[in-house]
Amino acid sequence: MADTLPPSVSPGDGAARRRRRERHLAGLLREHYGTGWLPESVAANLARIELDRAAGTATLHLRGGGRLIDCGDRLVLHGRPREAAVAELVAAVDRHGWTSVTLTGDPAFRVAVAAALADRRPSVAVVGLDEADRQAVGAELARRAEERRRVALDALRAAERDHLARLAGRQPTARDAAMLEAVRDAQAAASWGDAAAVRAAAEGDIEGAVRAGAALRRREEAPAATSEPATDGPQAPAPAYRPPWTQGPPPSQRF
Incomplete structure (x- = not known):
């Protein structure tokens, strides 16, 4: 040869x-x-x-x-x-x-x-x-987002199982309980679709997902701002989100 x-x-x-x-x-x-x-x-x-x-x-x-x-x-x-x-x-x-x-x-x-x-x-x-392209791209992005969310939740559930396995046979400390709660907060954030938690966990960064979960929990527990408008009565629907790829370049980048 x-x-x-x-x-x-x-x-x-x-x-x-x-x-x-x-x-x-x-x-x-x-x-x-x-x-x-x-x-x-x-x-x-x-x-x-x-x-x-x-x-x-x-x-x-x-x-x-x-x-x-x-x-x-x-x-x-x-x-x-x-x-x-x-x-x-x-x-x-x-x-x-x-x-x-x-x-x-x-x-x-x-x-x-x-x-x-x-x-x-x-x-x-x-x-x-064209419109058909935009709809197809939107569907593909939604599919990818759901796949990332699934991967993130699998990673966080595995982290929870690992933590519980390390606790087997001994009395958990306050730190152990806090860590377990933090991982579960991250799971909740990923389940709700929090972008930071999903991205971190899907990439294997469990500590980053925990930080994202803690941040989301702080936002959820923060008191509502007094300047928010009253919500009794019908509200105008929020405009639909349009991702950047549907909007074209900003005016400064158009030639």
Whole structure:
């Protein structure tokens, strides 16, 4: 088999070859985008990169098939909008620093990328979506939010079980009781959909979720402000929330 390959030299250890390849690809990305240091993980979805300095383009070949061509003022995807392809598009948008984008292509592509851009922090505004696109993106964001809430609750319930297991066979102290109550407050906050608690717990940051739960409890227990309007009688409905991706870029960013 080796006789059929071109002459070459490479590290003998397979893991070393993979790490070196990822470092090489990260270096090419850093060179093209003019960024600072980039971790090897930025190359996780990439098979290879071709830089065309004359044309000013970078072609990112994806491990799962397809390629992304970065022309500087446009990102063009050749292939299906699989998860890895969408992730690389969002990463390229982030490296360029774009705060609003216009999407072209079929509805599956527009919805997948618009949802990913709306779901990042901070979100990126998407201009020119039609009503069907907006409804599909809203449904996808709701699905993702519910999935994150489920993951967060599973993590917090596991934290509660671990805490109870550590208490087995001994008398709980006041500190033990306070910690258990704090975890349960975080569970309640995540169950109610508190964004900070859900995000922290879903990412495995149980201490952050506990802090978010405590903050929500303090807000709930705070006395109502005396300046609030009376609530007896019919009230005008609050305007429906419109996420940033439905509103387009702010006036300062419109050209």
